[in-house]
Amino acid sequence: MINNDVLRSLRYTLSLNEARVADIIKLADYDISGDEIAAFLEREGEANYRECSDEVLVHFLDGLIIHRRGKSEKPRPQPDITNVTNNAILKKLRLAFELKEEDMHQLMALASFKVSKPELNALFRKEGHKNYRPCGDQFLRNFLKGLTLRIRG
Template identity: 60%
Template sequence: MINNDVLRSLRYSLNINDATVLEVFSQANYSLTQPELAAFLLPEGDENRVLCSDEVMAHFLDGLVCFKRGKNDNLPAQPVQWPINNNVILKKLRVAFELKDADLHDILQAADFPVSKPELSALFRKEGQKNFRPCGDQLLRNFLKGLTLRLRG
């Protein structure tokens, strides 16, 4: 899935403004300006739209974890992980929103995209492990849709 779409969807789901999005980035010690953010959030056909890189998305997701759960000063800062794929996005969102397996099933069910327990657990396995399954764009899109329904009602 395109990182710009994920960023735009999460901004809508959380019902936050640009200033708060910039604060999320600052939680991950990443500096982003208002015009840069605005260029990421432009619709797909706009000629001024700038593609959100994996590095920017990785910093946003790490900042979101800190924003939602708080920073733990007792632990050393984790290095930012990229390249980003749909599985990493799903894992980071699971951590940020403190979602359990039942919550994930409920979110996907709310989006009319039921997934079995083995299928769901395969998404969170380490890449290269025999039961690993890559997260498709459709599953991530429906997860974001269900998350929006959960957060915004």
């Protein structure tokens, strides 16, 4: 899924303005301006549109985890920005919103998307595991839709 779409969706879900998005990214020790965020939130083809890099998205997701759960006592490892997949995005969102397996199923049901327990578990396996399954764009879109329906009503 396109990073800009994920950022746009989460911004809408949480009712955040550009300055608040920048503040959340800064929680993950990454400096960014509100103007840069505004450019990421523009639609493709508009004058100020800029593609959101994996680095910015990962720092936003890490900042979201800190924002929603609080800063950890443990030293935080540097984020892995070389392998930003839909699976990694899903894992970080699961952490940020403290979702359990049944919560994930409820979100997918809200989006009218059926998923079995083994299919869901396969998305959270380590790549290379025999039961690993890559998370598709459609699954991530429906997850974000369910999350939006749950939070915004």
